[in-house]
Amino acid sequence: MIDEVDKANDYRVFLDFLNTLRKKYLARADSIDHTFHSVILAGVYDIKNIKLKMISDGLYHQAEGERKINSPWNIAIPFEVEMSFCADEIAGMLTEYEKDYQTGMDIRDISEEIYQYTSGYPFLVSQTCKHIHEKLNRDWTRTGVATAVKLMIEDPIPTTLFDDLFKNINNNKALSDLLYDILLAGEKYRFVKGVDVIDTGLRYAFIRMINQEIQIHNKIFEVLITDYFIEMEKISRSKAVKNDVAFEVLQNGKFNIELFFKKFNTHYQANYANRDIKFLEREAAFLFLFFLQPYLNGNGHYFLENQAKSGERMDVIIIYGKEEFIIELKLWKGPKHHASGQKQLLGYLQKRRVDKGYLLTFDFRKKREQKHEWIEIDGKALLEVQV
DSSP states (O other): OBOOGGGGTTOHHHHHHHHHHHHHHHHHHTTSOOOOSOOOBOSSSOTHHHHHHHHHTTSOOOOTTOOTTSOTTSOOOOOOOOOSOOHHHHHHHHHHHHHHHOOOOOHHHHHHHHHHHHTTOHHHHHHHHHHHHHTSSSOOSHHHHHHHHHHHHHOSSOOHHHHHHHHHHHHOHHHHHHHHHHHTSOOOOBOOTTOHHHHHHHHTTSEEEETTEEEESOHHHHHHHHHHHHHHHHHHOTTOOOOOOOGGGEETTEEOHHHHHHHHHHHHHHHTTTSOHHHHHHHHHHHHHHHHHHHHTTTEEEEEOTTTOSSSEEEEEEEETTEEEEEEEEEOOOHHHHHHHHHHHHHHHHHHTOSEEEEEEEOOSSSOOOEEEEEEETTEEEEEEEO
């Protein structure tokens, strides 16, 4: 067993070592040599990515006809053990922790909350728990989980995982475009064998399959990638996106969500109401998040509901102080579709145990309606905003 294989992936001698093993395996099959029964390479990525990275770094040159994503010795067998934790497995670990520290946490609730943010990604689960234990005075509450995740996202000291995430986005435009399409443009992709960019995203575990549909792996990756795209837009101005921050939205440590929506509507009407409809349909969620981010910088944070994204809706959860604001973004598709959106939002409010919700609808009809009003449905208060 060779641990931390990823640290050896810049060394040609390491691939030579693997090739030596390969020759010995083949020779053993012909009864003319002896070698190990099995070799386990422990690291973050599939062994195939080691050669892929060396090729991209100019450290390895493919022979004619050689595939760049093949295993270096072509005798690897699939590793089919599921490495991500489910909520029950997280609960099991928290149960052991609770025996030692007796915090009084609701183990089931906290394990599900950690899973909601991490999708069971082992490193992210571990870091979330570590921050709660070491930096948050063992605040094993939903607020504690959210704060731990915020600390992880905003930590200026890079981790190998996050470094690799951005390095691969920067070096692979097809991967970057795929992540943007899934995350912010509402595009749906299904898994099809042989599509290199999807294979790459799955190998790096930046995406995952849910019922054969491709999704960003977890909420933490979603926020990191979204923030990356927002910052790149600030630098490039490729979409000519503007933003004017009205700081009266932030008063006495509170986030005035109702005033924020009024400011967003004013901003939207002034800058985008007359833009090309195809551009707006594709970029509506990005425009909203681009406007939102400066208000949260340093004090609040947001998450995306990764089960809800499609071309027609996206849920955004804003956490500012101890308040949680649940916003559903939708495109106007008619009254029936709008009523369905209300029902979906009510269900999510119930799940999150929140009494107020916010429904932001982008209306691209020629005779557009603007709306800003509170309604009550099933004991829940909804602020409906239509731009």
